[in-house]
Every structure is written in structure tokens, then in C-alpha cells.
Amino acid sequence: MSFEIRIPGLGAGMSEGxxxxxxxKDGAAVREGDLLYTLESEKTAQDVxxxxxGVLKIIGVEEExxxxxxxxxxxx
Amino acid sequence: MGLAKAASDAADVDTDTLLEIxxxxxxxxxxxxxxxxxxxxGTLRLVYYPVRGQEVVSAAMMTALRPDDxxxxxxxxxxxxLAKGIPPKILWAEFTGKATGACKGKGGPMHITxxxxxxxxxxxxxxxxxxxxxxxxxxxxxxxxxxxxxxxxGDGSTNIGAFHEAxxxxxxxxxxxxxxxxxNRYGEHTAFADSTSAGRIVDRAPGYGMNAVRVDGxxxxxxxxxxxxxxDRARAGGGPTLIEAMTYRMLGHxxxxxxxxxxxxxxxxxxxxxxxxxxxxxxxxxxxxxxxxAGIEQAIDGVIAEAVxxxxxxxxxxxxxxxxxxxxxxxxx
Numbered sequence: 001m002s003f004e005i006r007i008p009g010l011g012a013g014m015s016e017g018x019x020x021x022x023x024x025k026d027g028a029a030v031r032e033g034d035l036l037y038t039l040e041s042e043k044t045a046q047d048v049x050x051x052x053x054g055v056l057k058i059i060g061v062e063e064e065x066x067x068x069x070x071x072x073x074x075x076x
Numbered sequence: 077m078g079l080a081k082a083a084s085d086a087a088d089v090d091t092d093t094l095l096e097i098x099x100x101x102x103x104x105x106x107x108x109x110x111x112x113x114x115x116x117x118g119t120l121r122l123v124y125y126p127v128r129g130q131e132v133v134s135a136a137m138m139t140a141l142r143p144d145d146x147x148x149x150x151x152x153x154x155x156x157x158l159a160k161g162i163p164p165k166i167l168w169a170e171f172t173g174k175a176t177g178a179c180k181g182k183g184g185p186m187h188i189t190x191x192x193x194x195x196x197x198x199x200x201x202x203x204x205x206x207x208x209x210x211x212x213x214x215x216x217x218x219x220x221x222x223x224x225x226x227x228x229x230g231d232g233s234t235n236i237g238a239f240h241e242a243x244x245x246x247x248x249x250x251x252x253x254x255x256x257x258x259x260n261r262y263g264e265h266t267a268f269a270d271s272t273s274a275g276r277i278v279d280r281a282p283g284y285g286m287n288a289v290r291v292d293g294x295x296x297x298x299x300x301x302x303x304x305x306x307x308d309r310a311r312a313g314g315g316p317t318l319i320e321a322m323t324y325r326m327l328g329h330x331x332x333x334x335x336x337x338x339x340x341x342x343x344x345x346x347x348x349x350x351x352x353x354x355x356x357x358x359x360x361x362x363x364x365x366x367x368x369x370a371g372i373e374q375a376i377d378g379v380i381a382e383a384v385x386x387x388x389x390x391x392x393x394x395x396x397x398x399x400x401x402x403x404x405x406x407x408x409x
Contacts, residue, residue, distance in 0.1 A: 001385050006118030011332035036117070051117040069121060 002076035003052045009068045010041060016067050017041040019060045024050075026058040030075060037072075050075060089297040091362050093139060097296045098355055098369070100135035103376050104155040105352050107164065110380050111154075111171070115331050119388075122171060122185060127155040129294075129326035132351040133258050134159040136299035137226060137321075140307045146196045146212045146225040148205040151186045153198055156228045161193040164379055168387035176390040180397060196225075202263075203236030205229060206255065210242050213251035213316075224310045226254045232263020234277050243284040243318070250315035254306045255286075257318065258293065260325040265337065278320040286318055293321025294351035296358065326350070 007017045020038040024030055030050040037060075039046050050056070052075050060072025108127050114120040127134075138147070138159035149156040157167060162178065170177030171185045178190045186200040196212060199205045209227035216223040233239055234257060246253050257277045261268050274280055281288030287309065291302045299321060306317035324346040328335035356369060400406060 001389060003114075003117070003119050003388075006121070008116055008118040009121055009332065011334065014332070032113075048116055048118075049113065051113045051119050069118070072118075 002074050003054065004071055005036065005048075005051075005073040005075065007039070007066045007068050007070045007072060008048070010046075014041050014068060016065050018065045019062055019072055020045060021062050022058060024056050026056065028056055030054065030056050089300050091359070091364060093300060094296055094355070094359060094362070095364065095368075095372075097132065097135045097139050097300060098359055099372050099376075100139060100159045101131045101296075101352060101355055102373050103164070103379075104131040104135060104158050106373070106376055107158060107380055108154065110384065112327075112331060114384070120172060122173075124171075124185065124331040125152040125154070125329065126325075126327040126331055127152065129324045129346060129351065130155055130258055130260060132296050132355055133256075133293035133299055133321045133323050134228070136293075136296050137228075137254075137256055137303045137319075140300060140303035141194075141224065141226065144194060145223050145307075146194050146209075146216075148196055148209045148212065148225065148227040149188075149198050150202070150205060150229060150233075151198060151200045152230065153188070153228060154185070157188050157190075157195050157198065160195050162188065162190045162195050163193075164383035165386045166190065168383040169390050172387045172390075173392060174387055174390035175393040175397070176386065180401065181393040182397065182401065203229065203233035203238040206233075206238050206242035207245075209253050209255075210246050210249075210251055213246065213253040214249065216252055217249070222311055224252045224254060224307050226256055226307075228256045228258060230263060231257060231259040231261070231268055231277055232266070232271060234274075234280060235263075235272055240280075240284075243281070243286060243316075246316040247284045247286045250313065252310035252313075253316045254303070254310055255316060255318045256303075257320045258323055259320055260323050261342070262325055262329065262338075264329045265333075267337075276320065278318065281318040286316055287314075288318040288320070290320040290322065293323040294349060294354065296351075296355045323351070324349070 018040040020040050022037045023035045032052050034050045036048050036050045039048050054075040057074045111124050134155040147160045166178045173181045175181050188198040205227050209225045212225040263271050278288045278290040289302050291298045293299050302319050
């Protein structure tokens with residue numbers, strides 16, 4: 001099955017997040033727990049890991065700011 | 077009564093019981109981890125209260141119960157619900173608001189209810205579960221069905237009026253209720269000492285003539301011994317018990333919240349006394365093979381993966397469901 005990767009809501013005050021950089025190439029296989037991308041929100045950078053095994057399809061663009069809930073990739 | 081009694085009983089907990097407690101502990105621990113992983117990746121979006129650090133309290137308490145005994149818990153209660161035996165598939169489906177969930181996706185994480193496994197109600201209002209537990213206890217007393225009700229709540233809720241009313245009534249009517257206070261040192265974002273006048277929750281029980289015990293809730297044997305004694309007492313007609321289980325909330329109040337107000341020394345102490353590796357090591361010391369524990373963990377990961385897939389692929393409830401399950405008797409739309 002396919003897992004959607006969306007900008008997470010980290011706390012009530014967060015409305016958007018910046019996709020700083022992907023650490024995996026489009027179309028590459030990932031394992032659950034692998035580092036996926038770096039997210040910046042409220043001036044804090046955080047690592048986001050893969051929630052499942054599968055192949056990453058990248059949708060979101062590096063250095064772009066997206067609203068919470070925006071689809072930036074899938075793992076299927 | 078008291079710490080000394082619980083400690084002396086603790087030695088009697090057999091390895092099979094401890095293994096069952098570990099199985100439930102691992103289910104809670106890995107479910108909690110999975111929820112946080114799926115929230116961080118944005119795959120799920122819901123209000124989630126992490127229970128990391130409180131696994132053993134619930135696992136040991138619920139292992140002391142019969143499957144048909146009752147549980148009342150709070151919105152910070154995924155550990156209690158899982159330990160009581162709710163099927164992970166329908167728990168995940170309800171948390172994600174799907175039609176296949178325990179409440180058809182209409183209750184969400186705040187109201188997990190599954191009478192088939194004795195999860196009678198999950199309340200979203202602090203302290204509100206205690207009088208409800210008394211109602212269930214009274215029904216068991218009147219029917220003579222021998223069931224025991226456990227109600228879980230935090231240290232903060234013992235400052236709510238309903239706690240005191242329920243303690244008094246349960247005591248005077250000798251209700252078969254176990255009041256399980258999971259003292260995790262924080263009421264939402266407020267430290268225990270800043271909000272609670274009593275030094276120990278257990279000290280409030282004598283005011284209501286109630287049997288009470290304070291235990292290290294993160295020690296499986298000690299927690300189980302106290303739970304078993306309280307359940308046996310309630311079932312035998314001896315009335316209610318207040319258990320103050322000392323534990324610790326290792327992550328913030330709610331997923332994504334800032335917990336930088338927690339003193340560093342307290343957090344470090346909690347990591348040192350993490351109940352999950354502590355119970356795992358205890359089982360290894362009792363000569364349980366590593367492969368047995370790894371097998372339990374692997375089986376649980378399979379169950380969770382299946383539950384996640386079930387939840388994600390299930391439909392949302394139909395709009396026509398909105399008027400149903402509100403009143404005892406359906407009315408025309």
C-alpha cells in the first residue's frame with residue numbers, strides 16, 4: 001500500500017513548514033526509519049524519517065514553504 | 077497495606093505472568109512509536125497523547141483483570157485500551173476516524189469505547205471517569221456478576237471535585253472499583269507540586285476510609301502484585317482500593333508540544349528508569365530466551381502493520397451516519 005508524506009502539524013501554532021532538503025532520490029527504495037527529508041518550522045530544523053518500507057516518489061520541491069497537510073511525496 | 081506489603085508480594089509473580097505483561101507492554105510501546113512515526117511523516121494528522129514511559133502500569137494492571145471486567149479511561153489512554161484487549165485494527169481505525177473503527181469513526185481518540193473487551197468508555201473531561209466507574213461498579217454489585225471496574229486517571233484529576241465525590245461514594249457503598257492513579261508527575265503542562273496540595277495522592281484515601289497503596293508503577297512485579305490484591309479484594313466484596321502508581325511521562329503532553337519546561341535531571345532519571353528495557357532485562361535474568369522476546373516483538377510489529385493498513389485503507393463514515401448512535405432509540409431523520 002501507499003503511504004502519503006505530508007507536512008506534519010507539530011503543535012497548535014504551526015501552520016506551515018519549509019522542505020529544506022530531501023535525503024533520498026526520487027524513485028529510490030527506502031526502509032522504515034531511514035532519514036527522508038529535513039523540515040524547518042518555527043526556525044527549528046527537524047529530521048523526518050520514512051514511516052514504511054517502499055519506493056519514494058517525490059512531489060515537494062526543496063526550499064519551498066508548504067502549508068501543514070500538503071502532500072510532498074509518497075512511499076509505495 | 078502500603079508499600080511494604082506490595083513489595084513482599086512482588087517476589088511471587090511468576091515468569092508466565094511477567095511474559096504476558098511484557099507482551100502487552102511491547103504492544104503499547106510499539107503502537108505509540110508507530111503513531112508518532114506516522115504523525116511525523118504527516119501520513120496521519122490527529123491529536124495524539126504519547127504514553128511512552130507508562131506502558132508497564134497499564135500492562136500489569138490489565139493482566140490482573142478478567143476479560144469481562146470493565147475499564148474506564150481518559151483521552152490519554154491508548155496504553156490502557158490496548159492492555160485491556162481492544163483489537164488494534166479497530167483502535168487504529170477509530171483513531172483515524174474511519175467507519176470500521178470502534179465507534180464507526182464518529183468518536184475518535186477521545187472516546188474509544190469497545191464493550192466487547194470491557195473498554196466501557198474513554199472520557200475527554202479530566203476527572204469525569206470516576207463517577208462513571210462507580211455506576212458500572214454499582215451495576216455489578218446489584219447484578220452480582222462478579223465484575224471489577226478499573227478507572228484510570230492522572231495525578232492532576234485528583235484535584236477535581238468528582239474524584240472526591242467518587243472516592244467517598246465508592247467507599248461507603250463498598251463498590252468493586254479499583255481507582256488507578258497513574259502519577260506521571262505532570263498535569264498537562266503543570267508540575268505535580270505546583271497544582272497538588274497533598275505530597276502523595278495516596279494520602280487522600282484515609283479521608284474516605286479507603287484502602288490505598290502507592291507503588292513503583294514502572295516495576296512490573298510490584299505493580300502487578302498491587303493490582304492483583306486490589307482486584308481480588310474488590311471481587312471478594314471487600315470494596316474499592318486507590319492505587320497510586322508512580323510513573324513518568326517521557327514525552328510531552330501532546331504530540332508536537334514543547335516540553336522544555338521539564339527539568340533536565342528529571343528527564344535523565346526517567347530515561348535511566350525506563351520501564352520497558354527494565355522489564356525486558358528482568359525476563360532475560362529469569363532465563364527467558366532472547367529469541368522468545370524477539371519473537372513476541374516481531375509478532376506485534378506484524379499485528380500493528382496490519383492494523384495500520386486496515387485503518388488507512390478503510391473508508392470514512394457515510395454522511396447518513398451523522399444522526400445515528402446519538403440517542404438510545406433511533407429517531408426519523
